[in-house]
Amino acid sequence: MKIQFTEAQLALRDELRGYFRELMTPELRAECERDMGEGGGLLWRAALARMGRDGWIGLGWPKEYGGRDMSPMEQFIFVEEVMRAGYPFPFLTTESVGPTLAEHGNEWMREEIVPKILRGELLVSIGYSEPGAGTDLAAVRTSAVRDGDDWVINGQKMWTSLAHFCDYTWLAARTDPDAPKKHKGISMFLVPNSDPGWSCTPVHTLGGVRTNATFYDNIRVSDAHRVGELHGGWKLITSQLNRERLSLINFGPISELFNQVVHWARGAVYDEASTVAEQPWVQANLARSRALIECMKLIVYKQSWAMTEGTLGMADASAAKVFGSEGFIEVYRLLGEIVADSGLLRSHSAGAQEQAARIERLYRTASIITFGGGANEIQRDIISAAGLWMPRASR
Amino acid sequence: MDFGFSDIQDELRGLARKILDDAVSASTLLAYDEYAEPRFDRALWRTLLDAGLPGIAVAEEHGGMGLGFMELGLFIEELGRSIAPVPVLAHCVSGMLPLQQFASADIQARLLPPAARGELLLSGAFWTGSVGGAVEPVQALPAEGGFILNGSCRGIPFARQADWLLLPVHSANGVAVVLVATDAAGVQMTDLQMTHFEPYAQIELSDVRVAAADVVMASGGEALVAWTREHCTAALCAQQLGAADRAMRMAASYTSERKQFGVPIATFQAVGHRMADCYIDVECLRLCTWQALSLLSEARAATTEVQIAKIWAGDVGHRVSYACQHVHGGTGIDRDYPLWRYCLWLRFNEVTLGSSSAQTAALGQRLSQGEGLFT
Numbered sequence: 001m002k003i004q005f006t007e008a009q010l011a012l013r014d015e016l017r018g019y020f021r022e023l024m025t026p027e028l029r030a031e032c033e034r035d036m037g038e039g040g041g042l043l044w045r046a047a048l049a050r051m052g053r054d055g056w057i058g059l060g061w062p063k064e065y066g067g068r069d070m071s072p073m074e075q076f077i078f079v080e081e082v083m084r085a086g087y088p089f090p091f092l093t094t095e096s097v098g099p100t101l102a103e104h105g106n107e108w109m110r111e112e113i114v115p116k117i118l119r120g121e122l123l124v125s126i127g128y129s130e131p132g133a134g135t136d137l138a139a140v141r142t143s144a145v146r147d148g149d150d151w152v153i154n155g156q157k158m159w160t161s162l163a164h165f166c167d168y169t170w171l172a173a174r175t176d177p178d179a180p181k182k183h184k185g186i187s188m189f190l191v192p193n194s195d196p197g198w199s200c201t202p203v204h205t206l207g208g209v210r211t212n213a214t215f216y217d218n219i220r221v222s223d224a225h226r227v228g229e230l231h232g233g234w235k236l237i238t239s240q241l242n243r244e245r246l247s248l249i250n251f252g253p254i255s256e257l258f259n260q261v262v263h264w265a266r267g268a269v270y271d272e273a274s275t276v277a278e279q280p281w282v283q284a285n286l287a288r289s290r291a292l293i294e295c296m297k298l299i300v301y302k303q304s305w306a307m308t309e310g311t312l313g314m315a316d317a318s319a320a321k322v323f324g325s326e327g328f329i330e331v332y333r334l335l336g337e338i339v340a341d342s343g344l345l346r347s348h349s350a351g352a353q354e355q356a357a358r359i360e361r362l363y364r365t366a367s368i369i370t371f372g373g374g375a376n377e378i379q380r381d382i383i384s385a386a387g388l389w390m391p392r393a394s395r
Numbered sequence: 396m397d398f399g400f401s402d403i404q405d406e407l408r409g410l411a412r413k414i415l416d417d418a419v420s421a422s423t424l425l426a427y428d429e430y431a432e433p434r435f436d437r438a439l440w441r442t443l444l445d446a447g448l449p450g451i452a453v454a455e456e457h458g459g460m461g462l463g464f465m466e467l468g469l470f471i472e473e474l475g476r477s478i479a480p481v482p483v484l485a486h487c488v489s490g491m492l493p494l495q496q497f498a499s500a501d502i503q504a505r506l507l508p509p510a511a512r513g514e515l516l517l518s519g520a521f522w523t524g525s526v527g528g529a530v531e532p533v534q535a536l537p538a539e540g541g542f543i544l545n546g547s548c549r550g551i552p553f554a555r556q557a558d559w560l561l562l563p564v565h566s567a568n569g570v571a572v573v574l575v576a577t578d579a580a581g582v583q584m585t586d587l588q589m590t591h592f593e594p595y596a597q598i599e600l601s602d603v604r605v606a607a608a609d610v611v612m613a614s615g616g617e618a619l620v621a622w623t624r625e626h627c628t629a630a631l632c633a634q635q636l637g638a639a640d641r642a643m644r645m646a647a648s649y650t651s652e653r654k655q656f657g658v659p660i661a662t663f664q665a666v667g668h669r670m671a672d673c674y675i676d677v678e679c680l681r682l683c684t685w686q687a688l689s690l691l692s693e694a695r696a697a698t699t700e701v702q703i704a705k706i707w708a709g710d711v712g713h714r715v716s717y718a719c720q721h722v723h724g725g726t727g728i729d730r731d732y733p734l735w736r737y738c739l740w741l742r743f744n745e746v747t748l749g750s751s752s753a754q755t756a757a758l759g760q761r762l763s764q765g766e767g768l769f770t
Contacts, residue, residue: 001404001465002397003686004693009396073396255769262762283759290762291683291703291755293769298682305398319675380671381664387674388647390661 003298005077013077019056020085023047032088033347036209037361039088040165047087052120056082057094065102066115076304084252090123090162091250096243097124097170101190104228104236109190113168125163125193126244127171127214128237130156135375137172137237138183142216144173144226151175151226153191153219159372160214163200168192169214170240176231186233189226195219207365242317244373246303249324251296254331257362258293260355261335262286276338285334292327299323315387318379325369325376332363398685403462404469407451411470414442415477421733427480428730430586433594434480435556444513449487453495457507464492464626468633468688475637478740482516485552488630490517490561493623497572498611506559506574519561520548520598521623526702526749526757530620533600535564535571540607542566542573544581544600554596555584561611563620570616574609575600591739625698628705628748629691632684635708635744639680639715642737643673646719649726660722669718676711683707699767702758709751712741 005013031041039048051057060075061067075095082089098117101109116122133139142155153173163169171189179185191198197219200212228236265277265286276282299320306312336343342356343363370376384390400408418439427434443449452467453459460466467487474483491510494503494517509515520531533546544564551560560575575582581603587595612619647670650661660666683704690697716738720727727734749757761767 001400001469001685001689002693003682003689004695005396259768262765262768266763266765277763280756280759283763284755285759286762287702287706287755287757287759290699290758290767291706294700294703295679295683295707298686299678301396302398302682305396309399315674316678319671319678322671323675323679377664377668380668383671383674384647384661384667388644388670390647390651390667390670391659392667393658393662393664 009077012074013081016078016081020081024085024087029086037088038162038209039090048120052118057120058118061118066118072307073304080250080252083250084256091247092126092244093117093124095247096240099243100236100240101227106224108224123166124168124170125160125166127157127160127169129158131158135378140172140174140186142173144175144187144189150220150222153189153216155216157214159211160200161211163193163212163214166193172233172237179231183234185231187226187230188228188233188236189221191219191221191225208361209365241374245317245321248369248373249296249300249320251293251300254328255293257355257358258289261338264355265338282338285338289331289334292331296324296327315383318382321373322376322379328369329366332359332366335359336363404466407466408469408473410446411448411473414446415473415479418442419477419479424736427592430588430592433556434592435482435594436480439479440481440513443481449483450511453491453507453511457503458511463692465688465692468629471630471633472637475634476641478638478736482553484630485518486516488627489519489521489623492626493561493619496622497619502611515559516553516557517559517561518551518553518557519623520551520563521627522552522747523549525753530563530565530570533562533564535566541605541610542571544603544605546600548598550587550595550597553594554598556594563616568614570620571613572611572616572619573605574611575603575605579603591743624748625701626691629687629701631744631747632687632704632708635712635741636680636684638737638740639677639711642719642734643677643715645734646670646722650722666722669722673715673718676714680707680711702754705749706751706754709745712745716741
């Protein structure tokens with residue numbers, strides 16, 4: 001038990017901070033701001049490829065994939081720092097789909113797709129939800145039908161975020177319409193977004209972020225595009241979601257935002273006699289935020305350690321997701337109270353201040369995290385069953 | 396970054412749990428309810444001493460195991476899990492540890508070996524007040540290289556059972572820290588009745604003489620007080636962690652057995668979710684507490700981390716206590732069922748040495764001065 005970074009890990013963190021200070025040019029920052037913190041622009045692409053070339057994306061990956069063979073903890077430090085630097089890192093591709101492909105994929109996926117992901121040259125969007133399948137994900141109706149050696153895919157997916165600039169979709173499709181239990185008849189596919197039968201329409205959200213509805217019209221793929229066992233997709237979905245849940249709770253950006261708000265509050269005038277930071281209620285909000293973010297940090301550190309040890313449990317992954325998502329929302333609110341009406345100005349407004357405008361946007365985008373990646377109600381079900389061995393109601 | 400237990404830590408936890416499971420149960424604790432007897436199981440204390448556990452963090456040269464505060468904290472977590480009636484916090488955390496850290500070699504050689512063997516019982520006046528609480532109003536006038544003490548202390552755990560008390564006192568040169576024998580002339584004790592039945596007494600001191608040899612620090616005692624209270628606070632968090640975890644698991648088991656409408660009440664989502672929230676809360680307390688113990692064990696600055704741990708200890712203790720009582724229904728408050736004593740301890744640990752609100756205010760003030768930011 002030693003809850004501190006090693007000297008080598010601290011040195012890695014400093015190296016990464018230096019690296020990103022140089023990488024994050026004002027032009028790249030402006031492009032990311034334009035793209036609502038989602039990425040996808042030309043400079044963003046170039047920066048991702050550079051990170052890949054410089055060996056950062058695959059830091060914690062085995063050498064056979066082009067990685068550097070360090071542990072998940074080092075990988076986690078990299079992701080934390082890239083996010084802290086304000087770069088919209090495509091962690092769903094690199095931290096959740098990538099590892100699942102490496103574990104369950106075929107030769108083509110392991111030898112071509114995964115190394116390209118680690119080089120920052122290939123992006124994957126996630127196709128699970130459908131108009132009729134959200135929390136009850138096993139209700140997917142998108143179908144893959146065997147035709148000779150190929151599969152023919154038809155259906156519609158919802159909330160396919162980033163799909164408009166991704167190369168593939170990690171797609172859940174029904175391969176056995178007659179399976180006795182509906183989650184037993186699903187298989188996973190890697191579908192090229194460049195296929196003529198693939199299309200997407202944007203969905204604009206409260207947070208300003210674009211997501212997509214995607215359509216799959218008689219897309220024909222070879223069996224090599226199928227991942228893992230036939231009808232065995234559910235296991236891959238839960239494995240990917242466990243990794244996604246961990247990646248969602250990255251505390252780098254919020255700890256940076258916290259520090260910035262403290263600095264701002266110490267210099268900002270509250271009334272003739274005092275600064276914002278001198279108000280007791282501001283101090284209370286800061287302390288409550290600090291205590292919440294500290295726990296987010298420890299929860300993700302512990303999980304990175306558990307991944308290193310191969311002991312990441314379902315209950316803890318779900319606990320991280322629930323605590324992190326609800327914690328983010330609480331912290332955005334507490335810090336938003338401190339910046340007060342400055343936090344109601346959008347970033348392009350006259351008079352907008354950088355941190356306050358970021359809080360304005362984050363507060364709008366935060367609602368997605370309590371239901372995205374698996375609704376928190378489902379996570380709580382998992383926690384009481386897997387963490388406390390309590391019986392579950394049949395659904 | 397290592398969240399796993401070392402072999403030694405595993406062994407110590409297992410040993411402590413086995414001893415405590417064998418010796419502490421609802422029926423043995425019954426003897427102390429309502430102060431029927433002083434809450435001190437001397438047979439259990441002897442067993443723990445023979446196993447060396449109270450001396451975990453005492454140097455080998457003084458008869459201890461020579462391990463760190465991390466290991467002592469893990470032992471205290473087990474004590475919290477069983478709410479064992481033994482004076483580990485008083486004797487080890489507010490007695491032996493500050494002596495080992497601050498006292499002269501002479502005092503250490505004289506007191507630590509018998510204290511580690513349990514021939515002497517120590518306690519200290521560090522457990523009252525809020526965050527960074529004030530030193531009790533005891534005035535010390537210099538006399539023959541020592542002091543003469545007059546004043547009072549509001550509450551010291553196991554004072555009546557202890558042989559020596561470690562007292563911070565006010566002198567002309569600031570804070571001094573002295574050892575007072577509990578049988579010294581002029582020491583008067585009045586028993587307190589605490590919410591959780593722990594033996595506590597308030598102390599009156601009238602012209603109590605302290606010999607030069609019993610002065611731990613003639614001046615500059617503020618450092619000892621701050622250091623000791625920080626360790627006491629972290630120890631309370633560890634005790635809270637054990638107690639909260641046990642109460643939560645009791646509630647999880649109970650709701651899995653208890654049937655209403657023909658099904659276990661655990662299958663109602665409202666019940667399951669309340670327990671899931673306890674699980675998350677306890678995990679947060681666990682991680683913050685372990686971090687604080689780990690930093691203190693390495694003698695690293697830990698003020699921010701201890702304050703955060705105590706914020707969680709207060710909030711989690713309160714929420715878990717009431718959630719567990721609630722899902723138990725009437726059973727939870729029935730004194731024939733073991734939960735109720737845990738609720739008392741969760742309350743004690745919540746309030747002692749600064750509630751969540753007090754710790755939040757203290758941390759907020761430091762943050763507003765630019766301290767405690769993320770690195």
